[in-house]
Amino acid sequence: MxxxxxxxxxxxxxxxxxxxxxxxxxxxxxxxxxxxxxxxxxxxxxxxxxxxxxxxxxxxxxxxxxxxxxxxxxxxxxxxxxxxxxxxxxxxxxxxxxxxxxxxxxxxxxxxxxGDLVACFCLTEPEAGSDLGNVSTLAEETDDGYVLNGMKTWVTNGPVADFYTVLCQTDPAKKLKGLNFFFIPAGTPGFSHSKAFDLLGTRTTKISEIAFNQCRIPKTHRLGGEGRGLSNLMNILAEIRVMTAALAIGLQRACLTDSIRYARERAQFGRVIGKYQLIQAKIANMATDLEASNLLTYKTTHLIDDRVACLKEASMAKYFATEAACRAADEATRVFGAYAYSMEYTPQRYYRDSRFLLYGGGTHEILQTNLARWAGL
CATH class of the missing domain: 1.10.540.10 (Acyl-CoA dehydrogenase/oxidase, N-terminal domain)
Structure with a gap:
């Protein structure tokens, strides 16, 4: 496309x-x-x-x-x-x-x-993942700014970032209408982070918890109008989801390329395994999933570029492409057989990294609920 x-x-x-x-x-x-x-x-x-x-x-x-x-x-x-x-x-x-x-x-x-400074985005909390109405990190307004108290978790770049964009609640009674984003430079008094989590995959991605304890910032550090946090987030939600789909396409391509290369080289019973129909079926399924993921994803990016509302399409792209990436990673381990269990070969990394795609931008259980509603259920 x-x-x-x-x-x-x-x-x-x-x-x-x-x-x-x-x-x-x-x-x-x-x-x-x-x-x-x-x-x-x-x-x-x-x-x-x-x-x-x-x-x-x-x-x-x-x-x-x-x-x-x-x-x-x-x-x-x-x-x-x-x-x-x-x-x-x-x-x-x-x-x-x-x-x-x-x-x-x-x-x-x-x-x-x-690339001189590292950025970070703090949304998720221990009790607030998909349910943003349950965000409890509080930003209390004072005469000269805000005081932040609370905790964020699963923060990508958390231990290494130079500045943070943080979703906070300014008026708990307003729930979603009380959400706002704030800018927090690293080193601000009252700000701290945990050590990096030990992750299954995406091993170079540093993820941690972030804590705020009487963390004071000026009023100019509120990003956007009062109570506009959720609506401003919704403005880029389609981009977040389609970006995740693009990541999934990249992983699918790696799985397919390495599987084809291996199937052409690995011989069993007197011929390369790519001559066997069951291996061919795996390659065919991976290639078809990849093509479908491409069509869904780049149809959506073009809609975004044309300023057409497309949260449904972005959700479909994210859901399909990331599930397809998980299937491709699994199939790659099967094409490689026992060698996929060795850390020297790429399928083990693809398999571990594929799980990362399932969570960001909306869990698939939430996406399926929304897609069913958009379909008319």
Whole structure:
């Protein structure tokens, strides 16, 4: 569904970077499990972090489609680098760009576009995942600002970020209408984070808890109008979901490519296993899922670029593509057989990383409930 030369050019450029720089380091980065700071800076040098933002403001002047193409290619190389990039491009910097002061954008947003600073987004709480009405992190207004108290969990980039966009409740009686986003620089008194979680997959993605204890910030650090937190989040929810679908496509492509290569090389009973129909069926199913995921995902990105409301389409793309990625990762382990159980081969990483896709942007149980309603049930 290519609609412009820009899509072709960005895909070729990102594919070259992934093939020559990311894939050769992917296994080592995954095994070490450290935040890939040098790789992060390299992605920033390519202008990827600013793809969603206008050139006149310091971005790269792209759109959602180009952003998703980049995320897809990075996920083909290493899912955790793609996840960090997605956080930097979208959730971690979006509200600062649109609602921060010029001083805040100059000090934090522009360096983040270059890859000099790491951004972070704090939404989930121990008792508030999909149920945002249950957010309890409280921002109490004072004469000169706000005082924050509460905790966030499953915060991507939590232990390594330089600044945080945090969803808080300012008036518990208003529930969803009392939600607001706030900007918190790292090192603000009263702010702390836990040690990084020990993760099954996306090992270089650092995730932790964040705590606020009498954390004081100025009034200018509220991002958006009072009570507009949920509506402002809804403005980018389709992007969040379709971005996750793009990550899933990248993983599917990696699974399919490696499975085909292995099926052409591995011989059993006197011929390569790719000659056996059951292996061919796995490849056929993976290829069909990939094509369907592409059509759903990039139809949606083009709708977003055309400013057409498409939360339903984005939800379908996220649901289908991420489930397809999990199927592809499972099938890849079956094509590789016992070798997939070895940490030396890629399917074990694909299998671990695929689970990451199921949770962000809405659990599939929530998505299925919404999709059934949109279908007319």
């Amino acid at each position: 290519i609609r412009s030369n820009a899509e072709t050019l960005i895909r070729k450029s990102m594919a070259r970077f992934v093939d020559h720089e990311l894939i050769p380091q992917a296994q080592e980065l995954d095994e070490k499990g450290d935040f890939p700071r040098e790789m992060f800076r390299r992605v920033g040098e390519l202008g990827v972090f600013g793809l969603r933002y206008p050139k006149k403001d310091g971005g790269s002047g792209g759109n959602t489609t180009l952003f998703c193409v980049s995320c897809e290619e990075l996920a083909r190389g290493l899912m955790s680098v793609a996840a960090i990039t997605a956080m930097q491009c979208l959730m971690g910097t979006n509200f600062l760009f649109h609602y921060g002061t010029e001083e805040m954008r100059e000090r934090y947003w522009r360096p983040a576009m270059r």
